[in-house]
Amino acid sequence: MKRRAFVCGLLMAAVALGVGLRRSPQDADTLVWAADAEGGAPYVFQDPEYPQEQIGFEVDLAKALAKQLGRPIRFQQYEFASLVSGLERGDFDFAMNGLEITPERKSKVRFSKPYYVYKQQFVVRASEQRFHTLNDCQGRADVVIGTLEGTVAERLLDQLGIPKKIYPGAVEPYGDLALGRIDGVFLDLPIALYYARNHPKLKFAGPAIAPGYYAIAFRSRDEALASVFNHALNRLRQSGDLRRIYEKWGLWNDDQELGGDADEITAQAIRPWTPARFVPLLVEGAAVTVLVAVLSMLLAVALGLPIALARLYGPAPLRWLALGYVEFFRGIPILLLLYFLYYGLPVVAVNLNLGLTLNLAPLQAAILGLGLTYAAYEAEIYRAGISALPAGQWEAAAALGMSQSLAFRRVILPQAIRIILPPMTSDFVALFKDTSVVSVIAVVELSKQYQILSKASLQYLEIGLATAALYLALSIPLGHLSRYLEKKWGQAPGE
């Protein structure tokens, strides 16, 4: 969500800064091609040697097409998930970025003839003995297969009823497979070829299956443009240029001779996503959101109080340590912390020969990351609340013979809670919304479920509204609770 907002922001800035030039007379011929360089190799990605340049087989294909068409093609960075909606909005002329022909996409855009036929490749650990093909995994409860969201591979896993885990990028599932967090990865052959073929700990299981097709997407009304591209693709196929490009990237295989047609490919029945199908999934996501929020808040409270006490009353080294904790976790983006806890810790454990794996489950890493971060905020709230009380209260308690700890528990803390509770509940509301960030480590909570569903169905509006309704249904009562507590506790009785 955040990334999309960021990209949208960038786009708006780009428009404001004069993308108007794009349509200036000397430029009228230029076709704007959108793809996501973050999507990775081997499609379109940044040249490791010249980071400002894009390389990849689709870059080569675009160059060849430009030559055939006699028109320049300009690359435009665009987030993969938004390619279809960006096309509909008119931000560019066509999208070519490993877009699979799916019934949902087919209903929104016009596809060219496929330029690449790919299959799905099942990859397992080299040591795997339990199963040898994807079909062996059917009906096994002890197996989880990783894949990318919104892909044909994901759909196939669903059809086979095999437990899946969804990743945002192509690198992470293979990493998790090597670490033993999942049991297999099922993804497009080009991705498997690039990332897994030479991996010492991984092997291909069975032949590639389930052909799918990459095609270029145009706006539905751009029929003429699509037909010009189809001719150009045909000429590239006949001249052998297409084969040369694929061979250069190690992507050539006999399947490519087949070609195909978008209409035949999508002749399969379209299953629309009705609320009855997506709402239960969203509710499941909401339950994960609540679970993550509540458990990380409990952790934050449990850690926050001792940290606040150490800052207030601890001996010098402990005080510095507590201050360091607060400064560190308030200064580190949660995203970075989550990445470190989930992807970084296992590597650290291996490199340091710790003898333990530190292999956190996504949910554990999410709760730990949010809990550690919010503990810093809680500690500061507690410290402020406790030090707001007059020293005379400590002295009055001491004069009655109370020890420091008794005075703290019976006199100071109950009064400090009044001061602490209102900011604490608003922190909890903030934490509740921050849970959306944990989707980056493959926790499928409400925001993530929204992304997955809306990408799979392209029904951004309906699913978006349902998601927003669920968030509000949870956060509005929280807001009320916060105001109620503020009223009830915000002032001393009688005053």
Added chain:
Amino acid sequence: MNNEMRISVTNVSKRFPDGKKGQRVVLDGVSLEVNAGETVALIGPSGGGKSTLLRCLNGLNSFDAGEIRVGAVVLRPTSPGQGNGAARQVRRLLGMVFQDFQLFPHLSVLGNLTEAPVHVLGLRQAAAHERGLRLLERVGLADRAHDYAGQLSGGQKQRVAIARALAMEPRGLLCDEVTSALDPELKHEVLGVLEDLKHDGMTLLLVTHEIGFARRAADRIVVLAEGKVVEEGSPGQVLDRPRTERTRQFLAKVLG
């Protein structure tokens, strides 16, 4: 009994750090005796060290030299933050009442009275309640037992604070300008409670600006100025026939 609860301060000195200039002497070799059942009023100009002496007596402040004995407990110079075992023993013998009451606002009036007996003395809740209500009766506030401190007037708050100190059954009471924060018409209700305590034989050490009250209630008056005891004697002698110039100066200012 007499020796058991005698308070004796011997040659106590205390300095406070004072900005960059170094240190300010607050108590300069103060010696003082309070016998069991005696009422002693500590008077003198502001900044003369009266409150500091009182706070040293129950360990809220440390001191730099000398010795304080309360019954069998001995307080000696300690660096701040050092173990306060002796201080806690002293606090069991001497209750303290503050100028600004410092009632616990999150507890009811009765809760203020039962908190320490239950959690420090280990009294049963019912016994502590009974004791608390008896003390509220004694200070004339039995009907306010279930109100909160915020609902009381200043005079009522101070009477609750006295009852709270008494709930620990101390042998003596230290009162630090307990009427200074009160409107004139509310002072008498607090002073009346103190006079009752005196008649019941409670040992009292009072820092006060109420010269009239000191004359009426005190067995002895001690004048503390610039950290030193400048005069000490019966109310009639100190207030009517002061022997030192410093006392005369002070009385002239106070009595106008």
